[in-house]
Amino acid sequence: MINKPQVVIGTAGHIDHGKTSIVKLLTGTNTDTLKEEKSRGMTIDIGFAYLNNEITIIDVPGHERFIRNMVAGISTINIALIIVSADDGLMPQTHEHIEILHLLNIKHAIVVITKADKVENNIIDLVENEIKGRIQNTNFYNAKILRTSAKNNVGIDLLKKEIINLSENVEKIVDRGFFYMPIDRVFSKTGFGTIATGTVLSGKLKSNSEIIILPEQNNATVRSFQTHGETTETIKAGDRAAINFSSVEQTKLKRGSVLAIKNQIAPTSKIIVNIKMIENNNWMIKDKQLVHIHIGTSQVIAKVITFGIKILPGQSANVLLDLNNDISPLCDQRFIVRSISPMETIAGGKVLDNNPKFSKKDLKKNIQKIETDNSKRFLQSINRFWKKPLSIEGWSKFFNVSKNQILKWVNRNKVLVIDSIIYSSESLNKSKKEIIKKVEEFHKNNKYKKSISKEELLISLEFDKKWLEFVTNEMKNEIVIYESGYGLKNNKIDLSEVDLLIANEIESSLIDSGFDLLSSLRVYDKNQKKALNILYLLKDSEKVVQIDSDLWMHMNNYNILKYLLGRYFTKHTKLSVPEFKKMISVTRKNAIPILEFCDKIKFTTRVDNYRVKGEKLNAELSSS
Template identity: 30%
Template sequence: MKRYFTIGMAGHIDHGKTTLTKALTNVDTDRLKEEKERQISIELGFAHLYEDEDIQISVIDVPGHERFIRQMIAGVAGIDLVVLVVAADEGVMPQTREHLHILGLLGIKSGIVAVTKVDRVDEEFIDLVKDDILDELKGTVFEQSPFMLVDSLSLKGINDLKSLITTTLKAQEMRDVKGAFRLPIDQVFTIKGQGTVVRGTVYEGAIEEGQPLMIMPKGLETRARQLQVHHQPAKKAFAGQRTAVNLSGIATDEVQRGDVLVSSEHFITTRTIDVALSVIADLDYIVKQRMPIKCHIGTAEVMGRIVFFDRNEIKDDSSEILCQIRLEEEIVTKRGDRFILRRPSPIETIGGGWVIEPRGEKYRFGHQTIEELAKKKEGTPKERTMAALFEAKSLPLSELLTRTSLEQSELEHLLHEEDEFLQYKNKDYTLISLTSMIEEEMYDRMKDYHNENEMKPGLNRAELFQIMQNVYPKQLLEYVLENGIQSSTFGKRDQYVHLHDFKPQIPINWQKRTNGLLDELKNDGLQVKYLHDYFTKAGIPQPLVVEIKKFLMDEGVIVSLDEQYYWHREHFSNAVETLRNGTGADFEVGDAKALLGLSRKYMIPFLERLDMTGLTMRVENKRVWKGKKL
């Protein structure tokens, strides 16, 4: 299938990233008036670079000024290859180094070094600049990256750079398009007549026009009214594509940069993450236990605190540190997501790393906690598979392969040999422990519902699923419920589900009065009073009248003639049988009156009820028996 990639331009301010982007794409990504006046990029800029039948490539022009580092992190977090831009007349500068640190911490593995403005200097100076760059790149992800000499104004080397980008990406694996759709939002705006539009790079999965979506962590439901890729309408968008989504039913002030657009509620929202942290060398300040930090993850920027379990501070440490980040706001993340930590004041990039466990707990200080975190970090094949299923609740084999990075034969053997795993409906996999948890939760929800609604037949199946679909996929809920019905844990009645041994009943403190009401109704035979009069005489309060009346009708104890008159089921059945036995294939109103001795105020509603229940059919002035029995 066609593959989609996004590349990023990174580097120091005024080293020519935006001009290089324009030379490659013929698009000026400086769209704000302020950006043009100051000749610096403030917001992320985007352009279409290349497309053929096999591949499509987008470009993000990342702001280089230190003040706009958070936009840079938001842009870089969604890209597949970085072009590190270094001006030939200046060489490596402070923001170049900081961008290098961040790119490494974000796990960017593919890069190209573009030396720009080469027409401004002679060849000897270019050689000096290259040596300077090579020294800076030692030990970074760019150490083995190819160099390209370009000039964006004369277009020297531009075609060669474009060709190198294309060739590199054609040999690279694209992002996962089979998993659940996820798009971290980095821009929100309004288009007149269209409403709210969000934009971002699709991290994983795919999206279709009209697809139901959720904005996390807020939990807002919406729909993809329209899609655009590179300013062109699209029916679908895939992982790696820069995409704009027109959202249905969402106001612009309800969504912001840092929110995540997803196709599934199963992405984890959390405030506590266990992480593997790498700290930047030569920090200006000591990093202390529980000090305030600013965490950049995806496009979110959230304040929090760093918690160590084996130390109280860091100054210089090149090893990976297992620790925890406790955030002030919820984020959406999963195992393997990359993050950056910055000190809010004085501003400094501290380091970054990846998420080991999205739902961290409170642990004790000491080496035992570090050992446990180390086990989580490494994870046996079984632990990785269980963690993936516990997070997503249910996954097909293809998605499990992606999330666990296991060989197919190894994963299939594990899934079929270990007792913890369950394949249901001959399709997806889940954990047996999860099905037990779901069944227990269903049991508790039904029990609570029965206690509060004794007269109702049960909990509406759709309502039960709607409540629980915030955590579990619908197909898994359906499986557990059906399994529970087969094992006689649950029962069902039409669209209602209930505990197997549950039977609807009048609340115990109203049973005596209701039984008295029914006795009076039965004693009056066919010459009944208004039903409301029986309730009033029984002393049943108005709020309960509707519920008890519905219960008695649902249980078949009383039968309505119309909105005012009701008969006891026994008398109704007897009246039907008397009429059936005393008439032929059809009869008139007079025949019925002679048999039952009823006045018109009872007779007409009774006959109309027979029509409604399908026992008779009116043909002109007669009624014809249809053969149906009670």
């Protein structure tokens, strides 16, 4: 079983420069496995070989026609093996492959000059200088350059030693906290069924696990694994793996599909990305231009939405990609952009948002402000979602990273965490101001009410409920928190002499009405709006009770109702509607809303067509 982290090496270079021969000398494996490849003497599809138990070599095609296979192969590598023939030097596909490696942010490389036996040393010196000049502005500018000859078996041992040494120091894949593996090959084997291969980019997976195939969203069960030709119970980030499935048809899998744990990542047809154009070409990208996107092991056509700007050679910009097919990319995943016709590599990019939630108007206004650095983008996103902050787990899924990575960003950006909810000082202050503004507006328009209901404020602000509760608890010097709502601490309700007279008249009417429920119009028919406002004021003063939307009872009668119910249930276990009507001397018109109110406040509980004693009745009676 393989325990050490594995390293994946990918070849790159022009056709016929000896990539496959070098791999065979290093590993003993001929990676040209297809009949068509052997007959043509060139690699068409991706081939695989093992240098040792920890190192896999991926051999990719050098022919321009098969560049998509090449990108699929090197999208998951740790080290590039750039092959340059001594007798040809740098050729068109060599230049393009080097550019692709740089755009995919491959940081480690070894340059192998092949066929050294065919030319004089002074010619090789020129080729080596040419190579140094070509890679000086890449991520792998300090790559070692080695001279080899497959014919004379020269330099192969030194190359093998250098590969092993570099593999010991290479940056390993950062685990995102969940299993994710792009598929680069699918085949069927007699006695086993469907098998898919790829490099595990994140997480771990055990045999017999349930996974999902994306973007198709087909469920699958893993039967067994192999890595480096050995059966294993677990595969992990960095491993080259072959996965055998239980009862999954080969047609349900393809290169470009992704294997992942459920509920971690979703298919999408739109992604926000940052694109960086290659400097030394004549290509530019215009609004709504069609391009090929090579991301992971998948290839799709995308319409580039630039919102009117042109991206010229050497320039970078944030854009929206509208894809012709769903994909399931990771945030901050690198990709390659190629033109539709003629097919040329014109740019590289990075995914900034793999599930955009912007409106078109907001996206046009803000797309260029989106940070490319993920830590800064994290802080941006916290302030963007200030009304509904996410938890540590929520942000982990949003950015497709581990919870530990989120906590590192929390510390780096000096943001705050409460009950696992992440927020910034900016989002807290903004929320406080918005609450004050809404409550002030409410008091201005409802001068007789002491508080806005929690539900109304929540809907008005469009806040997350938990966030509203937290913020208002932080505002006790400015906000009064009532049982049913919120009011400003400095808000005063001053009734005029006329209003006081109306309030007294309303109270008298409700006392006299007993259990005959009155509406605002019936208690004061001269001005229904004023009557309703004063009723709410009396409710806040606990002088009246609101039975239904506009049906009212005086507190004195409410206390009598409570007493009558308590007395009834000392002798009986259930109460019917006719018995209730008789008890409080009302018609069904009043009995039903009063009973429903009693159910609501848990004085009673409805069971079929009867009421039984509710859990709150005893507590209310004992506190009276």
